[in-house]
Amino acid sequence: MTHHIAFYGKGGVGKTTLVTNISASLVEACFEVMVVGCDPKGDSTALLNNSIKIPSVLEQIRNHTDLTLDSLVHKGFKGITCVELGDPTSSATCASAEISRAINELKRLQVFEQINPDFVLYDISGENSFAALHAVIRQVEISRLCVVTNADFKALQTANDVFGFLEQYNSEHETPILMGGLILNSISSSFEEAFVNDFSFHTNARTIGKVPRSLVVRQSELYGQTVIESIPKSNQSYYYRRLANQIVDTTNTIYSGNMPQPMSVERLRAWSLEWAERIYALENGLVSDGASI
Ligand SMILES: Nc1ncnc2c1ncn2[C@@H]1O[C@H](COP(=O)(O)OP(=O)(O)O)[C@@H](O)[C@H]1O
Ligand SMILES: [Mg+2]
Structure with missing residues (x-):
């Protein structure tokens, strides 16, 4: 069975770094992994491909390229399947339609069936308000939504908005979107940890994983690689592997019913x-x- 897991949060909080390092940890543990970049920058999978951006689905649609499985997917680190949906180049409503169209092409070409991954990780941009998240939710059955934040107040405000979105969505739909957890990234002091913990407490959000701020992330980024690939024995790699384990655990356990309240x-x-x-x-x-x- 394929688990589709979405990662969402304010721009710059570290979603791409997390998604690529978690994917690298999962592939190391012999899972079949696919990463779908849903960010107009098209850089979600670059760290899995030595910093090289791959051609996006929307780019290929616009260029009238003959779409095939091979033109859409690219194999990155240890065989991770990489896809970039691309830049919708339009306003929020149309952006959602364009992203949906790109995902539809993946479905039409039966990419998920042919690759048959254990996990598909979606790196979803917080730009365009909830357009990209809407599109993904409409097109695929998301097993869990992970919200990423750091200790910046604006990032927490975005997390709070996502909880509001979830509450609204789940009250209107029969199949709810389940929360995978709140991931705290780039924590650099006990103050930051206490601040974000208190936010989780007040929103009833379950925290999975606290990832420290570390220079090795920057170093690996400069190498054009994930930390798992460039410095596999670092402490930071340990945090990513632990988080990957927690994600496997949450998707395999029956949902506890813990929903955050904005x-x-x-x-x-x-x-x-x-x-x-x-x-x-x-x-x-x-x-x-x-x-x-
Ligand atoms: N734990 C961390 N420690 C230090 N730097 C980090 C950490 N996580 C992310 N970064 C850095 O923060 C910047 C933004 O991260 P990125 O993953 O691109 O964010 P997003 O995808 O949410 O926009 C990058 O330069 C990245 O190297
Ligand atoms: Mg990103």
């Missing part, structure tokens, strides 16, 4: 003010609730 605009505002006060106390050496982080 904070209302007012609640989020009050929560952010509480944290602003804590930072003030921390900076000024005051003894107050939560300032010991």
Whole structure:
């Protein structure tokens, strides 16, 4: 059985880095893996191909290329199947239609059946509001949605918006989208960890994996490779492998029913003010609730 897993979050939080490193960890563990890039930049699979961008599905549709399995998919690190949907070049509504069309081509050519992967990981851009996420959800049955964030408040706001989207979507559809977990990326201090943990607590979001900020990620990016490929024995590789294990576990267990609840605009505002006060106390050496982080 193929599990389709979507990764979503604000631009720059580290989705592509996570998706490629998790894929590399899964392929090392002998799973058949496919990565589908749903980002107009078309760079989701570059780290699996020595930094080389592959021709996207939309590009080939626009150039009237004869679409075949071989023209759409490219084999990357240890045989990972790589696909880039490409740049929709239009507004949100049309972007969703264009991305749907690209996925439809994959379905028409029976790419999923022929490759028969254990996992398909979708690296979904947070640009165009929810257009790309909508398109993927409409076209494929997503087993789990993983939301990626770092400790920037704007990234947490986006995560909160995704929880709102999920709540709305699940109230309107018979088959709900299940939450795979909130992934905390690029954590560099106990303050950041406490901040994001508190966000998870207030939104009832289950956290899977905390990935530290590390220079080896930048180093590997400069090599044009994943950390798993370039520095397989690093601590950072261990975090990615652990996360890959957790993802295998969550997809294999019966869903626990834990759904995140978004904070209302007012609640989020009050929560952010509480944290602003804590930072003030921390900076000024005051003894107050939560300032010991
Ligand atoms: N854990 C990390 N430690 C250090 N740098 C990171 C980490 N995760 C991502 N980055 C860096 O942050 C930048 C954005 O990451 P990327 O995966 O491209 O984000 P996204 O796909 O969400 O836009 C990249 O330069 C990447 O190397
Ligand atoms: Mg990206």
